[in-house]
Amino acid sequence: MARRHDPGRRQRIIDAAIRVAAAQGIAGLSHRTVAAEADVPLGSTTYHFATLDELLIAALRQCNEGFATVLADHRALLDGSTDLAAGLATVLGVWLAGERTGVELEYELYLAALRRPALRPVAAEWTDAVTEALAPHTDPVTARAVVALMDGICLQVLLTDTPYDEGYAREMLGRVIAGPPPAR
Amino acid sequence: MARRHDPGRRQRIIDAAIRVAAAQGIAGLSHRTVAAEADVPLGSTTYHFATLDELLIAALRQCNEGFATVLADHRALLDGSTDLAAGLATVLGVWLAGERTGVELEYELYLAALRRPALRPVAAEWTDAVTEALAPHTDPVTARAVVALMDGICLQVLLTDTPYDEGYAREMLGRVIAGPPPAR
Amino acid sequence: MARRHDPGRRQRIIDAAIRVAAAQGIAGLSHRTVAAEADVPLGSTTYHFATLDELLIAALRQCNEGFATVLADHRALLDGSTDLAAGLATVLGVWLAGERTGVELEYELYLAALRRPALRPVAAEWTDAVTEALAPHTDPVTARAVVALMDGICLQVLLTDTPYDEGYAREMLGRVIAGPPPAR
Amino acid sequence: MARRHDPGRRQRIIDAAIRVAAAQGIAGLSHRTVAAEADVPLGSTTYHFATLDELLIAALRQCNEGFATVLADHRALLDGSTDLAAGLATVLGVWLAGERTGVELEYELYLAALRRPALRPVAAEWTDAVTEALAPHTDPVTARAVVALMDGICLQVLLTDTPYDEGYAREMLGRVIAGPPPAR
DNA sequence: AATGAATGAGCATTCATTCAT
DNA sequence: TATGAATGAATGCTCATTCAT
Numbered sequence: 001m002a003r004r005h006d007p008g009r010r011q012r013i014i015d016a017a018i019r020v021a022a023a024q025g026i027a028g029l030s031h032r033t034v035a036a037e038a039d040v041p042l043g044s045t046t047y048h049f050a051t052l053d054e055l056l057i058a059a060l061r062q063c064n065e066g067f068a069t070v071l072a073d074h075r076a077l078l079d080g081s082t083d084l085a086a087g088l089a090t091v092l093g094v095w096l097a098g099e100r101t102g103v104e105l106e107y108e109l110y111l112a113a114l115r116r117p118a119l120r121p122v123a124a125e126w127t128d129a130v131t132e133a134l135a136p137h138t139d140p141v142t143a144r145a146v147v148a149l150m151d152g153i154c155l156q157v158l159l160t161d162t163p164y165d166e167g168y169a170r171e172m173l174g175r176v177i178a179g180p181p182p183a184r
Numbered sequence: 185m186a187r188r189h190d191p192g193r194r195q196r197i198i199d200a201a202i203r204v205a206a207a208q209g210i211a212g213l214s215h216r217t218v219a220a221e222a223d224v225p226l227g228s229t230t231y232h233f234a235t236l237d238e239l240l241i242a243a244l245r246q247c248n249e250g251f252a253t254v255l256a257d258h259r260a261l262l263d264g265s266t267d268l269a270a271g272l273a274t275v276l277g278v279w280l281a282g283e284r285t286g287v288e289l290e291y292e293l294y295l296a297a298l299r300r301p302a303l304r305p306v307a308a309e310w311t312d313a314v315t316e317a318l319a320p321h322t323d324p325v326t327a328r329a330v331v332a333l334m335d336g337i338c339l340q341v342l343l344t345d346t347p348y349d350e351g352y353a354r355e356m357l358g359r360v361i362a363g364p365p366p367a368r
Numbered sequence: 369m370a371r372r373h374d375p376g377r378r379q380r381i382i383d384a385a386i387r388v389a390a391a392q393g394i395a396g397l398s399h400r401t402v403a404a405e406a407d408v409p410l411g412s413t414t415y416h417f418a419t420l421d422e423l424l425i426a427a428l429r430q431c432n433e434g435f436a437t438v439l440a441d442h443r444a445l446l447d448g449s450t451d452l453a454a455g456l457a458t459v460l461g462v463w464l465a466g467e468r469t470g471v472e473l474e475y476e477l478y479l480a481a482l483r484r485p486a487l488r489p490v491a492a493e494w495t496d497a498v499t500e501a502l503a504p505h506t507d508p509v510t511a512r513a514v515v516a517l518m519d520g521i522c523l524q525v526l527l528t529d530t531p532y533d534e535g536y537a538r539e540m541l542g543r544v545i546a547g548p549p550p551a552r
Numbered sequence: 553m554a555r556r557h558d559p560g561r562r563q564r565i566i567d568a569a570i571r572v573a574a575a576q577g578i579a580g581l582s583h584r585t586v587a588a589e590a591d592v593p594l595g596s597t598t599y600h601f602a603t604l605d606e607l608l609i610a611a612l613r614q615c616n617e618g619f620a621t622v623l624a625d626h627r628a629l630l631d632g633s634t635d636l637a638a639g640l641a642t643v644l645g646v647w648l649a650g651e652r653t654g655v656e657l658e659y660e661l662y663l664a665a666l667r668r669p670a671l672r673p674v675a676a677e678w679t680d681a682v683t684e685a686l687a688p689h690t691d692p693v694t695a696r697a698v699v700a701l702m703d704g705i706c707l708q709v710l711l712t713d714t715p716y717d718e719g720y721a722r723e724m725l726g727r728v729i730a731g732p733p734p735a736r
Numbered sequence: 737a738a739t740g741a742a743t744g745a746g747c748a749t750t751c752a753t754t755c756a757t
Numbered sequence: 758t759a760t761g762a763a764t765g766a767a768t769g770c771t772c773a774t775t776c777a778t
Binding site: 523 | 577579656659660663665666672675676679697699700701702703704705710711712720723724727728730
C-alpha cells in the first residue's frame with residue numbers, strides 16, 4: 001500500500017466528501033464512506049479532519065455549486081435588465097433544472113445547520129453571497145426578503161415535486177422588489 | 185415486568201418519539217432512545233412500528249405544534265382584520281417566540297423530507313394546512329407565495345440567530361399580498 | 369453462527385472478563401478482548417453490559433479470589449487462636465503465595481478505583497469484608513488499621529519483588545492489634 | 553511554525569506530561585495529549601521520547617510533589633519532637649489536604665508499577681525516600697512498617713471518600729512506632 | 737400479542753508508531 | 758535535527774433488525 005507522500009491528499013478527501021454528500025445526503029457522510037470514496041485509508045480522513053464537522057464544513061465551504069455561483073454565472077442577465085424579478089426567476093429556473101444534487105445539498109446544509117450550530121456560519125456565507133449579489137439592484141432589506149422568498153419557492157419545488165413555475169416566481173419576486181404599494 | 189396488555193402503549197411510544205425528536209432532533213431518534221423515553225421495552229417499539237420511518241411518520245403526523253396550529257389558534261386575528269400581513273406577522277412572532285423546539289422540529293421535517301420521500305406527504309400536509317387557512321383571505325397563488333415567504337423568513341431567523349423582526353415581516357408579506365404594483 | 373439462545377451467556381461473559389483481567393490487567397479489558405475470550409460476538413458483550421464499567425463491576429464483584437475469601441477459608445486459624453497477628457500473617461502468606469493474578473487483581477481494583485469513582489463501591493466491599501471478618505477479634509478502629517497495614521505490606525511485596533516476610537508482618541500487625549503502649 | 557532550536561523543549565514536554573497525568577490520570581497520557589498540552593508538534597514528543605513508557609518514567613521521576621517532598625518540607629516538625637507519630641500524622645494531613653492531584657498521581661504510580669515493571673524502580677525511589685527520612689527517628693524495620701501503614705491509611709481515604717482522621721492516624725502510627733508491647 | 741436476546745454492521749475517534757523529508 | 762504526514766489497529770459504543778419464545 002505504498003501510497004505515502006500523497007500531496008493533495010487533503011483536497012482529494014474534500015472532493016470525495018462532496019461527492020458522497022451529493023449522492024447520499026449529509027446523513028450519509030461518515031469517515032468511512034469518505035475514505036472509501038477517496039480511496040484513502042480511514043485514518044487519513046481523521047488525520048486531516050479531526051472531526052466529521054470539520055470535514056463537513058470544509059466540504060460545504062468549497063462546494064461552489066450553490067445558487068450564488070449560478071447567479072454569478074448569469075450576472076449579465078441581471079445587470080443588463082431593468083426587470084430584476086424576471087432575471088432572478090430565470091436564474092432560479094436554470095439552477096433548479098441543473099443537477100438536483102447541488103440544489104438538494106444547499107438546502108440540506110441550511111437545514112442541517114438547524115441542529116448543528118457549527119454549520120451556521122457556512123449557511124450564512126451562502127445566503128450572504130446571494131444577498132450581496134443583489135445589492136447593486138435593490139436595497140438591503142428588500143434583498144433579504146428576496147432571498148427568503150426564493151428559498152421558500154425552492155423548498156416548495158423540492159418538497160412537493162411540483163415543477164418550477166417561472167411565471168409564478170417572477171410575479172411574486174416582482175411584488176417584493178417593487179416595494180410597497182401606494183397607500184390606499 | 186407485568187406491563188402486558190397496555191392499551192395506550194402505541195400512543196405512548198408516539199408521544200415519546202415526539203419528545204425525543206424535539207429534544208435531540210430527528211437524527212437522535214432511534215428505537216432505543218424512544219423505548220427509553222417511553223419507558224417501554226425495546227422490542228415493543230419494533231413491534232408497533234416495524235421500521236423507524238413508520239414511527240417517524242406517525243409521530244410527525246400527530247405533532248400538532250406546527251405553525252398551522254398556532255395560526256388556527258389566532259384565527260380571530262386574521263378574520264377580523266383588513267391587514268392580513270400584520271396579522272400573519274404577529275402570529276409568526278408568537279410561534280417563533282414560543283418553544284423553539286416546535287419550530288425547529290417543523291423545519292427538520294423539511295430536511296428529512298428532502299432525502300426521504302416517504303416523509304413528503306407529511307410535509308405537504310403541513311404547508312397545505314397553512315395555505316388553506318389563508319384561502320379565505322386571498323387567492324391561492326398568492327397564498328402559496330405567502331407560505332413560501334414565511335418559510336424563508338423563518339429559516340433566516342433560525343439559521344442566523346437574528347431576532348425576528350415583525351416590522352420587516354409585515355412589510356414584505358404586505359408586498360406579496362397587495363398584489364402586483366401598478367404598471368409604470 | 370447459529371448460536372442464538374445461549375442461556376448463561378451473560379455469565380460466560382463475566383467469567384471471560386475475569387480471565388482477561390487476571391491475565392492482562394484491568395487495562396487489557398475491552399469489549400473486544402472479552403468477546404474473543406468468551407467466544408461470543410462483540411455485540412453480545414455490549415448488549416449484556418452497556419458500558420465497560422458495568423462489565424468491570426460485575427466481574428470484580430463476582431471475583432471471589434480476594435483476600436477476604438482466603439481469610440474466610442482459614443477462619444479456623446483465627447478463631448482458635450489467641451494470637452490474631454500470627455494468624456493474619458499466616459493467611460497473608462497463603463494468599464501471596466497463591467496465584468499472583470488474584471492478588472494483583474485486587475490491588476489493581478483498589479487503584480483503578482482512584483480515578484473511576486464507579487469502582488469505589490466495589491473496592492469498599494472488598495475492604496469491608498475483611499474488616500468484618502476481623503470484627504469478632506478486635507475493635508472496629510483497630511480492625512481498620514489492621515486492614516490498612518496489611519494493604520501497605522502487600523503493596524510493598526508486589527512493588528519491590530521483596531519476598532513476603534511473615535515474621536515482619538506478624539510483628540507489626542501485633543503492634544497495631546495490641547493497642548496503645550502503656551503511658552511512659 | 554519557527555520553533556526549531558528550542559532548548560527547553562524536552563523539559564517542557566515533561567512538565568506537560570505531569571500536568572496531563574495529574575489532571576486526567578496516567579491513562580489519559582498519550583503522545584497526543586502531551587503534545588497538545590506542551591504546545592509542541594506531535595512528532596516532537598516521539599522524537600524526544602521514543603516510547604510512552606520513556607516519557608512516563610521521565611515525568612514521574614521528576615514529579616516532586618510526592619509525600620517525600622512534603623515530608624522534607626516539614627522536617628523540623630519531626631526533628632524537634634519526641635512524638636514522631638504525631639508529626640507524621642500532621643504531615644500526612646497536610647499532604648492529603650493539599651492538591652489531591654499530587655496524592656492521586658503518587659498512588660497511580662503504584663498502580664501502573666503493578667503491571668509495568670519498568671516503573672517499579674521509580675515507585676521504589678518514592679518509598680525509599682520516605683523510609684530514609686524516617687531513618688533518624690526509628691529502626692529500619694519499623695520505618696518500613698510505618699510507610700506501609702501510611703500507604704494503607706491514604707488508600708482508605710482516597711478510596712472511600714472518608715475524611716482523613718488525624719487522631720486515628722496518630723494513634724495507629726504510634727502503636728507501630730512504640731514497638732512491641734510488653735509480654736503479658 | 738409481545739419481548740428479551742441476539743448480532744453484524746457501522747459509527748467517530750484515539751492511538752503508537754513509522755517514515756520521508 | 759526535527760516534524761508533518763501517514764496508517765492500521767483498536768477503542769467504546771449505537772443501531773436496525775431478526776427471531777425464538
